Amino acid sequence: MPVPEVRESFSQAIYTVRLGASWEEGGTRTKVVTVGGERALPFHHFDGEIPNPPVVAMEVWDIPPEDWPDPVRAPFQGVLDSPGKWARKCVEEYGADLICLRLVGTDPAGENRAPAEAASVVKEVLAAVGVPLIIWGCGNPDKDNEVFPVVGEAAAGENCLLGTITQDNYKTLVAVATAYKHKLIAESPVDINIAKQVNILAMDAGFPLEDLVIYPSTGALGYGIEYVYSIMERTRLAGLGGDKFMAQPILCDIGKEAWAVKEARASKEEQPSWGDERLRGPLWEATTAYMYLLAGADILIMRHPQAVRAVKEMIQILMRGRG
Amino acid sequence: MILIGERINAGFKDIGRAIRAHDPEPIRRWAREQAAAGADFLDLNIGAVSKNPADMAWLVEVVQETVPTPICVDSNHPEVLRAGLEALDGRPALLNSTTAEDEKLEKIVPLAVKYGAGLIGVAQDERGSPQDVERRVELGAKIFMAATEAGLPPDKIFLDPVLMPIRFMQDQALKVLEAIREYRILSDPPPHISVGLSNICSQAKERGLITRTFVVMAMAAGLDAAICNVLDPDLRAAIATAELILNREIYTDDYLKVWALRRSKGGM
Structure with missing residues (x-):
């Protein structure tokens, strides 16, 4: 009996998004990163081309991350209060493909730093590393709208990925990204309909659909991961099937979620049966990331170097089937 | 849903005059408007004023110069169909139509094969239009078999179960819906199923409402193409909503x- 032909072919490729700009392109990056472009479900190399492997961005904050537990602070001992050095360590020692600079210090509920201060941190990190930057606001819409015009200008021409825009707050960031040639992260709260709607709103405001990355929200392993997984799967199928509002690369914020749950954070003293947290925490983060790779993630934001190494190895293994 | 714009038909007075006088302007205007409204194909029919194949060739050329939209060459006469096909610049096309009559099938099916066009097959024969489901299925299946044997793949075959005016033949709409369901199971993948949508409301008062209510019911049964008034915004909204409810979007x-962007910008 002949083996039936079960290969799938899709009508549309996911948009290819290039991040970072070299000297020739008007930036100062020594390395640029390309994501997306796939014409198949994740790692289904037999169905269609997957030209670009998923990439790992490592997280750097503008202020020392007080709430990170010890196991994930330890690898960055001595640099957590110096974003430039922290970023360089991520790239040179831990192999980060990109840096995700989180402007937590601008949060009005925290240090409430001024936009100019944030901009100087951005410049510091840009000077310290050659990889492309993701710049993530504090999440307070009004403050983000004050900060991004200044930060976006400070990084003009560097082709950063700025985030996030949401259904209720997108106009300022769209204007900033257009003026200073950056790309945007479109965020939705584990809701595929809103994910599509945000992209429509961005397009209506004049932003190209091919310069967006979808952030569908992320849940840690054990905390709603299956909801996000199914939304990512459906998003990707719609995108490959021809829906241009769903055909963007997908970003997952792994480290932030994985390191927020007790399974990663609790010490051996608190949970003797769970084993050593120095191993358990990175394992929780890596395992969360594996799931999102299989769901279709193109960009993973991560924290612990051991988890990053494990995930990068996994990506290499999963990309081996490429023809 | 594959929408075939019905407006460039010599049965409309302005188009009839334009074809007689070889005046391209009215043709161009309707071609642009229907393309902008999202038509997948533009139906071109000279029948009410001409049987001259050269007139069809002229009409095809005028439309091709104006818009990139694929063309549906519409005639009862094989020579007129052939002239339309020969004038094509390589864009996708539909032939409208053959019936289940042997003589028609023998002449028109090979034309579709030769020119790589899709073919609309209307479930009629020498005995006229069918009045029941069985006859619609029998004639549809006959056309499907003839087209398949000649080498047309199912996705180039469009079966038309013959829609009739609700005002005069009220029992027929339900039979058309049933025939649509039967056509869906003729093959896997199934053929396309198309109707002349405006027939349903002929001489009725609530033309728009009847048309869009029927199209939504027919889409639920499996209709995936229609020759229709693509310029009716309420009809377009009903079709877009039906596609949503059928979970295609x-x-x-x-x-x-x-929906509108996808159609106006070509496959968005």
């Missing part, structure tokens, strides 16, 4: 806008 609050 991921919901957003702006789904009507998405």
Whole structure:
């Protein structure tokens, strides 16, 4: 009996998004990163081309991350209060493909730093590393709208990925990204309909659909991961099937979620049966990331170097089937 | 849903005059308007004023110069169909139509094969239009078999179960819906199923409402193509909403806008 032909072919490729700009392109990056472009479900190399492997961005904050537990602070001992050095360590020692600079210090509920201060941190990190930057606001819409015009200008021409825009707050960031040639992260709260709607709103405001990355929200392993997984799967199928509002690369914020749950954070003293947290925490983060790779993630934001190494190895293994 | 714009038909007075006088302007205007409204094909029919194949060739050329939209060459006469096909610049095309009559099948099916066009097959024969489901299925299956044997793949075959005016033949609409369901199971993948949608409301008062209510019911039964008035915004909205309810599109609050963009910008 002949083996039936079960290969799938899709009508549309996911948009290819290039991040970072070299000297020739008007930036100062020594390395640029390309994501997306796939014409198949994740790692289904037999169905269609997957030209670009998923990439790992490592997280750097503008202020020392007080709430990170010890196991994930330890690898960055001595640099957590110096974003430039922290970023360089991520790239040179831990192999980060990109840096995700989180402007937590601008949060009005925290240090409430001024936009100019944030901009100087951005410049510091840009000077310290050659990889492309993701710049993530504090999440307070009004403050983000004050900060991004200044930060976006400070990084003009560097082709950063700025985030996030949401259904209720997108106009300022769209204007900033257009003026200073950056790309945007479109965020939705584990809701595929809103994910599509945000992209429509961005397009209506004049932003190209091919310069967006979808952030569908992320849940840690054990905390709603299956909801996000199914939304990512459906998003990707719609995108490959021809829906241009769903055909963007997908970003997952792994480290932030994985390191927020007790399974990663609790010490051996608190949970003797769970084993050593120095191993358990990175394992929780890596395992969360594996799931999102299989769901279709193109960009993973991560924290612990051991988890990053494990995930990068996994990506290499999963990309081996490429023809 | 494959929408075939019905407006460039010599049965409309302005088009009839334009074809007689070889005046391209009215043709161009309707071609642009229907293309902008999202037509997948433009139906071109000279029948009411001419049987001259050269007139069809002229009409095809005028439309091709104006818009990139694929063309549906519409005639009862094989020579007129052939002239339309020969004038094509390589864009996709449909032939409208053959019936289940042997003589028609023998002449028109090979034309579709030769020119790589899709073929609309109307479930009629020498005995006229069918009045029941069985006859619609029998004639549809006959056309499907003839086209398949000649080498047309199912996705190039469009079966038309013959829609009749609700005002005069009220029992027929339900039979058309049933025939659509039967056509769906003729093959896997199934053929396309198309109707002349405006027939349903002929001489009725609530033309728009009847048309869009029927199209939504027919889409639920499996209809995936229609020759229709693509310029009717309410009809377009009903079709877009039916596609949403049939889960062919991921919901957003702006789904009507998405539908319109996808059609005006070519496959968005």
